[in-house]
Amino acid sequence: MKIKKGKSICFFSAKGGVGKTTNLINLAGILEQLEKRVLLIDMDLTSGSIANFLNKSYDRSLTNLVDDLYYNRFTEIEDYVTKYDDYIDLLCAPKDPREGAQIANSFISDIIHKAEYNYDVVLIDMNHSLSDVNLTILDQVSEIFFIITNDPLDLKNMKNMMILFKELEIKNFKIILNNSRDPFKDYFSIYDIKHILKHNIDYTLSSEMFLKDMEKYIMKGIILSLDRKFSSLMSKDYQNFLVIATALLESDKNEQ
Template sequence: MTYQVLIGAPTAALENALTARFEELGDAEVVSVHRTSREVSDTVGKLSGLDVVLIHEDLGPLPVLDLVRDISRNHPQLAVILIVNEVEPDTFTNAMEAGARGLLQADATIEQLSARVTTAAEWSRTLRRHLEAASLDVPVAGRRGSIITFTGAKGGVGTTTTALHLARIAARAGRVVCLVDLDLQTGDIPGYFDLKHRRSIVDLVDAADDISAAMLSDTLYVHPDGLHILLAPVEGERGEDVTARASRQILGALRSRFDLVIVDCGSAMNEATAMAVELSDTAVVLVNPDLPALRGAQRLIAMWSRLQIRAPENVTTLLMRHSRRNEIQPDFARKLLGGTMLRTPVPAAYRALEEASNTGAPDRLTDEALLRAFGRLAGELGMLTVPAPDDGAPADAALAAGADQHGTGPHPATVATPARGRPSRHARGESGSLVVEFAAVVPFLGLALLLVWQVLLVGITGMYAGHAANEGARQAAITPGDLAAIREEATKRVRAPWDAADTFDLAVVERGGRSFVRVTIATPAVIPGVDSPWGITSEALIIPEG
């Protein structure tokens, strides 16, 4: 894999020094060299396969940081590296704020040059793939997506979790989706996706009057699943910059470019969230099955009505943490709140969400009940692409062919009634052949049962591995370095024979500057004496206490 590099060098001596070093690199090729900032700016837009732009700090006549800022804004997929005579803290900070991917000293070694260019080029190609899949440059004219807001009746009801999982489902269904974190003071979507991105919604405020596709490309984070994310500011106090007017313009720009805009409004109302609720096609209020949450929802909906933000009949509620053991069931909550309540409640499965939330990997949510609930909710809210009706037979063809009105079988009138009396010779012959056929099928049924039992053992092993990793991670946060204590706590969540010494393996691993507890358990085999070929591995992030 060869990376393409453009160089902006103010002198022939510097150009010769850099090109000579690149000639010794087998994975990078210098495709263009320029002496002025204007030449660099004109060329970067013409080279389709360009990965990295190296610019010396003395390049002119345009100030070099302004040049870096222009390239980062107009070509966000390009990685810009600033070459400096001496690396200083202020220079590094200013370059990062302008959009550079890094600094490189002019007299850097070939190894340093190779490492920096390779890292920047890989970042550039990854972002380019995401932007190509993003389809951000769709025509604005004639496009009007839907906005769905999610607001919590109180904190901790699961607003962010619900919004992000529904957004992922819609994106996998083929919708072009943007998830907006409008919980401006306490929003933490980066924690749920384990992502880092320097841009947020406040970067669009100053340009809210004319938001271009390039600005959105630079501001939005594109998740590998195809989901686009507009983050809340890292500094909560900057959320005050997002006024009602800015919120209207930003959401309008997103609506014109996306099929679906899902807004996490948190549980605190401000100008921006009030405007989002007012603009939304569907406003969902999330409530827990307890009176404080239900009263909170009543107050919120009443306040929206008094402020003429949204009429109560246009508000939809969603019941969270549902269980048959709850004192308050969906029917009672629906009567208490009035209006429309989604038919599908979200089940109370706190532990099932734990691993996905702690590791920043939403795809680690594997609980079938939760996944089914989120899938049904996405359908109720119209987030999924509805397939076009078949162009073949008419809708009533099944009835014409003898099916009942529910499509479950033939109409009763078309079923012949068997004659009473002794069975015929033909019938007795058929029953004899059925016995022979059944005897031939029995071995296959036994094999199928063994396979089902083995699959069940694999599922149980995966569950034990996940529980053990979580328990080990909690103990590792308390007693870091004490592997024996970590293993002892982890095995408490595992039963025999899964906890045997030759079956259970635990290790603490480092990756990306963070520590994880990794548990691997060998799946027991259905056939005795046969070694299992399946080892199930699960990891849990160690979150240090304090």
């Protein structure tokens, strides 16, 4: 009997603060609207913020999961998750950053694969460093989404990252140009950006998605893409997210 395996996705970037966590959470909200069960894993191990973003307190985290894997006490991934709602679960980063720094790279792929067998989509948040943990995540996920902004420093870093990806023969990635993080930065044209990266831009999030009152959402733990305002006032970006979600559900890297 074939056991159904879900997709695993990570958002990565060449620079910090470009909107990875914000939009990974937005993607979770869109997948919920498509009635998919989603696990958000916070693998930004030393400065994870998903629980704070969603205003959730939690008892169990990746620390407990890794401990139990180590001592052969693990039974199922659900024992370690915190519920956000009926569709979205969180696997939180260690509360103490010192514990995060101690999580051994050797557990990462096991955790991702265990999660894939329990959820339709596993969304992994991470920081932008090229640590061993992050390289393992990049190697193990079904698909990588690179978030870039129209910022000279970001694009210069990204250019180097593209060279590295080529060297590592990583091909399963899409590029998302995020114009909502800082709508006043538009130094380069789309043509320039494609030329700098020597790669197509697969998706664009528009400046219309910039929220002056983002803090309000964070304080209340509301997912923007689940807010009715999103599909009506930001219909272009709602459609963009739907296209991203549908394409990733249809991609067949994991169907073999």
